Amino acid sequence: MADHDDNPFGRGGMSAGEVRRIATGADPMGTWEQVQADVITSVEALLAELGLSAADLPASLRAAADFPLRVPRSYAQRITPGDPADPLLRQVLAAPEEVQPVPGYGPDPLAEAAHTPVPGVLHKYHGRVLLVVTGACAVHCRYCFRRHFPYSEHMPTPERLSRALDWLAQQTDVSEVILSGGDPLSLSDRRLSALIEALAAMPHLKRLRIHSRLPVVIPGRMTPTLQEALTSPRWQSVLVLHANHARELSPGLGAELAPLRQAGVTLLNQAVLLRGVNDRLADQVALSEALFAAGVLPYYLHQLDRVAGAAHFAVPDQEALALHRALRGRLPGYLVPRLVREVAGDEAKTPLHEAL
Numbered sequence: 598m599a600d601h602d603d604n605p606f607g608r609g610g611m612s613a614g615e616v617r618r619i620a621t622g623a624d625p626m627g628t629w630e631q632v633q634a635d636v637i638t639s640v641e642a643l644l645a646e647l648g649l650s651a652a653d654l655p656a657s658l659r660a661a662a663d664f665p666l667r668v669p670r671s672y673a674q675r676i677t678p679g680d681p682a683d684p685l686l687r688q689v690l691a692a693p694e695e696v697q698p699v700p701g702y703g704p705d706p707l708a709e710a711a712h713t714p715v716p717g718v719l720h721k722y723h724g725r726v727l728l729v730v731t732g733a734c735a736v737h738c739r740y741c742f743r744r745h746f747p748y749s750e751h752m753p754t755p756e757r758l759s760r761a762l763d764w765l766a767q768q769t770d771v772s773e774v775i776l777s778g779g780d781p782l783s784l785s786d787r788r789l790s791a792l793i794e795a796l797a798a799m800p801h802l803k804r805l806r807i808h809s810r811l812p813v814v815i816p817g818r819m820t821p822t823l824q825e826a827l828t829s830p831r832w833q834s835v836l837v838l839h840a841n842h843a844r845e846l847s848p849g850l851g852a853e854l855a856p857l858r859q860a861g862v863t864l865l866n867q868a869v870l871l872r873g874v875n876d877r878l879a880d881q882v883a884l885s886e887a888l889f890a891a892g893v894l895p896y897y898l899h900q901l902d903r904v905a906g907a908a909h910f911a912v913p914d915q916e917a918l919a920l921h922r923a924l925r926g927r928l929p930g931y932l933v934p935r936l937v938r939e940v941a942g943d944e945a946k947t948p949l950h951e952a953l
């Protein structure tokens with residue numbers, strides 16, 4: 598994962614108390630940038646915050662040296678203190694298992710390097726193109742398949758971005774552009790608006806899609822400027838959130854998303870199936886129901902990509918299929934996400950039962 602040099606809010610100048618007031622919503626003047634800037638970046642600090650001790654601190658520290666820890670305080674506050682098995686904690690705390698090599702787990706499990714016509718662009722599927730608009734994320738997820746992605750080679754410098762836009766302007770069979778990263782919503786509204794404006798000038802683009810974990814992780818991210826960009830009549834807009842557990846959804850999320858929903862923006866969620874996080878039926882039922890209560894439909898449940906350092910999160914395929922079958926027996930069809938695996942070279946995400 599890239600560092601946050603391109604993120605003007607990466608270095609906060611506030612006192613912890615000030616930021617905490619904002620993060621908890623007590624300060625109406627607090628901006629999402631301030632919430633995002635208040636992060637825990639060391640294993641020791643996170644453990645201390647939660648009253649925990651490390652199982653194997655040296656190995657965790659080596660894992661964090663390889664892929665830095667990054668946990669917004671607003672997220673850490675949703676973790677149950679004193680519980681080392683908390684499903685939110687497991688997603689963000691560097692674990693000793695990460696440094697053990699596991700056969701079949703490598704740095705680029707999806708062979709993304711083979712699908713980059715120009716730096717910063719991933720074109721794998723018909724009609725849609727993914728733009729890597731930043732390497733920065735508000736939170737670092739330990740299972741992230743892009744944890745070894747060479748963001749420095751794809752960093753959207755003005756020249757690279759303008760080359761990517763030039764390329765996209767020529768692709769008249771592409772009707773959907775997906776802003777991705779990193780997390781595209783970690784960019785400032787000013788930069789996002791400028792980017793979306795440049796895309797709006799390409800008549801072949803009909804749909805604007807954003808894949809982001811920010812609205813889940815950072816309360817207040819859906820600013821009026823961002824809402825305006827997404828609800829513009831120029832676009833059919835889709836916002837795909839990324840939440841893996843019901844407890845990640847803050848109580849205010851539904852209200853924050855309501856203006857988008859009312860303006861006709863399609864709101865979806867993708868999750869990753871993770872051992873010890875959401876691998877029980879009750880977790881999946883609760884996630885789907887909490888999403889729907891916030892106006893969001895489950896879209897994909899991804900079988901873990903085999904990225905080095907994440908093997909301890911893997912759920913065996915047969916178990917995943919059984920879980921999915923049980924979920925279908927419990928929920929209406931529209932609350933059951935598609936269980937998929939990304940198979941390098943396939944022309945779409947592959948339903949897990951076809952990927953075996």
Ligand SMILES: *Cc1c(COP(=O)(O)O)cnc(C)c1O
Pocket residue numbers: 719720721722725726727775945946
């Ligand atoms: C997942 C992905 C998409 C989107 O796939 P959908 O099935 O349309 O959600 C597009 N491009 C790339 C490179 C992807 O990895």
Ligand code: SF4
Pocket residue numbers: 733734735736737738741742743778779780810839
């Ligand atoms: S927010 Fe997304 S891209 Fe960033 S670390 Fe988490 S999973 Fe990876």
